[in-house]
Amino acid sequence: MQHSRRQFIKTSAAIATGLSVALLPAGVNAGQKGMKPSSSGNSLSSLLPAGGKAGGKAPSAKMKLSWRAYDLALKHTFTISGFSRKSTPVVLTKIEYEGVTGYGEASLPPYLGETQASVIEFLKKIDLSRFSTPSHMEDILTYVDNIAINNSAAKASVDIALHDLVGKMIGVPWYNMYGLDKTEVPYTTFTIGIDSDDVVKEKTREVLGDFNILKVKVGGPDDKRMIKAIRSVTDLPLAVDANQGWKERLEALDMILWLKEEGIVMVEQPMPKLKLDDIAWLTEESPLPIFADESVQRLSDLHRLKGVFSGINIKLMKCTGMREAWKMRNLAEALGMKVMMGCMTETSCAISAASQLYAGMDFADLDGALLIANDCFDGATLQNGKIIATDLPGIGVVPNKLFDTNW
Amino acid sequence: MQHSRRQFIKTSAAIATGLSVALLPAGVNAGQKGMKPSSSGNSLSSLLPAGGKAGGKAPSAKMKLSWRAYDLALKHTFTISGFSRKSTPVVLTKIEYEGVTGYGEASLPPYLGETQASVIEFLKKIDLSRFSTPSHMEDILTYVDNIAINNSAAKASVDIALHDLVGKMIGVPWYNMYGLDKTEVPYTTFTIGIDSDDVVKEKTREVLGDFNILKVKVGGPDDKRMIKAIRSVTDLPLAVDANQGWKERLEALDMILWLKEEGIVMVEQPMPKLKLDDIAWLTEESPLPIFADESVQRLSDLHRLKGVFSGINIKLMKCTGMREAWKMRNLAEALGMKVMMGCMTETSCAISAASQLYAGMDFADLDGALLIANDCFDGATLQNGKIIATDLPGIGVVPNKLFDTNW
Numbered sequence: 001m002q003h004s005r006r007q008f009i010k011t012s013a014a015i016a017t018g019l020s021v022a023l024l025p026a027g028v029n030a031g032q033k034g035m036k037p038s039s040s041g042n043s044l045s046s047l048l049p050a051g052g053k054a055g056g057k058a059p060s061a062k063m064k065l066s067w068r069a070y071d072l073a074l075k076h077t078f079t080i081s082g083f084s085r086k087s088t089p090v091v092l093t094k095i096e097y098e099g100v101t102g103y104g105e106a107s108l109p110p111y112l113g114e115t116q117a118s119v120i121e122f123l124k125k126i127d128l129s130r131f132s133t134p135s136h137m138e139d140i141l142t143y144v145d146n147i148a149i150n151n152s153a154a155k156a157s158v159d160i161a162l163h164d165l166v167g168k169m170i171g172v173p174w175y176n177m178y179g180l181d182k183t184e185v186p187y188t189t190f191t192i193g194i195d196s197d198d199v200v201k202e203k204t205r206e207v208l209g210d211f212n213i214l215k216v217k218v219g220g221p222d223d224k225r226m227i228k229a230i231r232s233v234t235d236l237p238l239a240v241d242a243n244q245g246w247k248e249r250l251e252a253l254d255m256i257l258w259l260k261e262e263g264i265v266m267v268e269q270p271m272p273k274l275k276l277d278d279i280a281w282l283t284e285e286s287p288l289p290i291f292a293d294e295s296v297q298r299l300s301d302l303h304r305l306k307g308v309f310s311g312i313n314i315k316l317m318k319c320t321g322m323r324e325a326w327k328m329r330n331l332a333e334a335l336g337m338k339v340m341m342g343c344m345t346e347t348s349c350a351i352s353a354a355s356q357l358y359a360g361m362d363f364a365d366l367d368g369a370l371l372i373a374n375d376c377f378d379g380a381t382l383q384n385g386k387i388i389a390t391d392l393p394g395i396g397v398v399p400n401k402l403f404d405t406n407w
Numbered sequence: 408m409q410h411s412r413r414q415f416i417k418t419s420a421a422i423a424t425g426l427s428v429a430l431l432p433a434g435v436n437a438g439q440k441g442m443k444p445s446s447s448g449n450s451l452s453s454l455l456p457a458g459g460k461a462g463g464k465a466p467s468a469k470m471k472l473s474w475r476a477y478d479l480a481l482k483h484t485f486t487i488s489g490f491s492r493k494s495t496p497v498v499l500t501k502i503e504y505e506g507v508t509g510y511g512e513a514s515l516p517p518y519l520g521e522t523q524a525s526v527i528e529f530l531k532k533i534d535l536s537r538f539s540t541p542s543h544m545e546d547i548l549t550y551v552d553n554i555a556i557n558n559s560a561a562k563a564s565v566d567i568a569l570h571d572l573v574g575k576m577i578g579v580p581w582y583n584m585y586g587l588d589k590t591e592v593p594y595t596t597f598t599i600g601i602d603s604d605d606v607v608k609e610k611t612r613e614v615l616g617d618f619n620i621l622k623v624k625v626g627g628p629d630d631k632r633m634i635k636a637i638r639s640v641t642d643l644p645l646a647v648d649a650n651q652g653w654k655e656r657l658e659a660l661d662m663i664l665w666l667k668e669e670g671i672v673m674v675e676q677p678m679p680k681l682k683l684d685d686i687a688w689l690t691e692e693s694p695l696p697i698f699a700d701e702s703v704q705r706l707s708d709l710h711r712l713k714g715v716f717s718g719i720n721i722k723l724m725k726c727t728g729m730r731e732a733w734k735m736r737n738l739a740e741a742l743g744m745k746v747m748m749g750c751m752t753e754t755s756c757a758i759s760a761a762s763q764l765y766a767g768m769d770f771a772d773l774d775g776a777l778l779i780a781n782d783c784f785d786g787a788t789l790q791n792g793k794i795i796a797t798d799l800p801g802i803g804v805v806p807n808k809l810f811d812t813n814w
Binding site: 135136137138139141166170171172176177178179180181184299300302303306323327330331334335359360 | 542543544545546548573577578579583584585586587588591706707709710713730734737738741742743766767
């Protein structure tokens with residue numbers, strides 16, 4: 001017991017320290033104001049039990065938050081109802097504390113209103129020096145949340161970095177702290193973009209071996225053609241996301257009844273987000289479960305949706321991060337609602353964060369990192385159609401060679 | 408960093424191992440079926456990250472659940488509306504896994520329907536050997552919950568022991584995993600029992616230096632006399648618990664208006680638990696916050712109480728333990744309701760478990776272990792009127808010399 005525990009911790013400490021050492025030129029880390037990487041001899045005492053030392057001295061180290069804008073290059077042009085794009089802007093974050101670095105990310109698809117500039121403006125307002133230890137996550141994240149309304153992705157970038165930091169200091173991945181079996185996760189959907197029949201068939205064939213459920217963006221004139229093109233190639237279960245595309249409830253129900261016959265298993269956001277009465281009617285009539293996406297953002301939105309939707313799509317970027325996502329999941333389950341984990345186009349940083357907390361959910365849409373050509377993190381990977389977290393502590397990521405260390 | 412981390416872990420491992428070694432005669436531990444205390448060299452690999460080893464071998468060790476009935480001797484005869492008693496039966500539990508022992512407890516006040524026999528009968532049905540690692544807490548506790556309805560205290564005794572075990576294996580107290588500052592807790596109330604004026608005044612004087620808020624059981628003919636007796640001695644804030652004692656809403660409101668004038672700050676369960684319409688009216692009219700106790704048991708009860716009560720009293724013994732208590736707290740906060748942490752008469756084992764998760768709540772009633780003469784655990788202590796968790800991992804307890812090790 002003692003032996004193997006110590007063995008583990010040596011490895012773990014090497015991992016944690018190795019991350020920051022490998023990433024940062026020595027001068028950067030050593031020169032940081034308030035950082036005492038190894039000389040304090042007290043690095044973990046504020047986070048971890050003092051082991052009998054009553055009281056203990058006040059920690060002198062401070063957390064240091066930094067960030068860098070980064071543009072994700074999409075492998076393929078991405079089209080959903082109304083938008084096409086070839087790249088997604090993100091802001092990468094890190095929080096350093098006593099030689100340990102936690103990584104985070106804000107993904108900023110243009111239709112959600114946040115930009116790299118707005119994220120950076122928000123991050124500049126954050127003063128983590130007022131907190132003595134990263135372990136007071138509730139206090140820290142409540143403070144961050146109260147700095148300004150909205151800015152959900154910016155807040156998520158802090159939340160994820162803080163979770164990564166604290167998980168590394170404790171030395172375990174978050175799925176352990178949530179009490180979850182990381183392998184008991186739903187298959188992730190993979191989205192087939194709207195395109196010509198030939199391209200759709202070709203794309204579907206390409207991914208057949210890797211996924212066990214596909215997703216189609218519907219809500220436009222191409223819906224039936226798209227489904228038929230995919231169905232000519234595979235009988236795999238399909239999810240559809242209408243992105244508020246159907247405007248009338250009878251039109252939506254007709255379409256859902258047709259989709260049911262075609263082997264579709266769930267429908268996301270069939271109608272405009274505020275048409276809750278129509279959606280409640282549709283959910284009641286629909287043979288398929290109806291999930292809220294645009295209609296649900298944060299924890300406080302959720303209890304109003306019981307009886308309106310069958311379930312909700314939780315995304316870190318819209319709900320401010322892991323802490324609130326975990327609370328939303330538990331609330332939804334308490335309300336008897338289904339839950340799915342979604343994502344934006346984002347690196348393996350945010351995807352790995354999501355991978356910590358979605359075991360046991362009903363559906364998953366975590367293909368975000370698979371769609372980009374310049375993922376700068378190694379983390380959760382696709383295994384037999386499921387996105388599985390690594391065994392590493394925190395959110396389970398390591399920056400790779402694409403990660404620019406110069407910040 | 409590496410140095411201090413290793414230092415910490417050495418101490419922590421010594422603590423964790425020390426607990427089981429000190430408690431159990433060597434023969435007991437070594438002789439347990441399936442236990443490999445130190446020879447496996449792999450004790451934590453199933454819980455903690457493998458440190459680069461992909462795959463890893465399947466763990467061979469099993470969790471072992473055991474229990475023992477124990478009677479808590481109350482320091483003073485305890486009276487609430489309708490009941491008096493001098494002792495409280497409990498069942499102590501432990502879960503052992505690879506040389507680490509987690510402790511739990513079921514407290515069984517007679518009016519709640521569970522007994523030592525019913526708890527033991529329930530515990531005998533549990534087969535933890537079907538789980539390969541304690542870290543899959545969601546799966547394990549869902550399985551335990553589904554064995555039979557009710558049996559909430561029995562379920563809590565497993566939940567608490569499992570949390571203690573997993574926290575010790577990870578090496579941190581649960582308040583760290585919840586992201587809480589363990590010192591930012593509300594003052595605990597201390598209950599002044601119903602008695603003659605002289606005894607009430609004497610008891611109040613005795614505890615004045617130790618507590619910053621007192622609690623009075625009301626709902627009977629002695630209410631005003633009791634409050635006046637206490638008020639002749641102190642101006643401290645008072646909480647009152649009516650235990651469903653007021654039968655009519657106008658009677659209840661009259662009493663609450665009088666109590667408000669006397670400096671009472673909150674009211675628990677003013678009326679019978681199913682009279683939700685009357686209670687909703689009362690909450691609307693009352694100048695004091697109204698908390699549910701008997702009206703709320705588990706997570707699934709909670710969303711119906713929004714708009715009925717101002718807040719809820721969460722007790723581990725009625726909600727099946729820490730996991731559901733944490734979810735209830737988050738749900739209540741999401742619904743905009745206040746939250747208090749309560750307890751039964753119980754040892755420092757269950758009180759310490761509660762102390763892990765109540766930072767930031769509105770009120771606390773955690774005097775349970777202070778009322779007993781034979782507390783067999785050292786754990787959370789009263790400090791300046793607040794019950795504060797220790798720095799030890801898990802739920803932060805150590806069995807003391809009153810703990811019978813022979814089971």
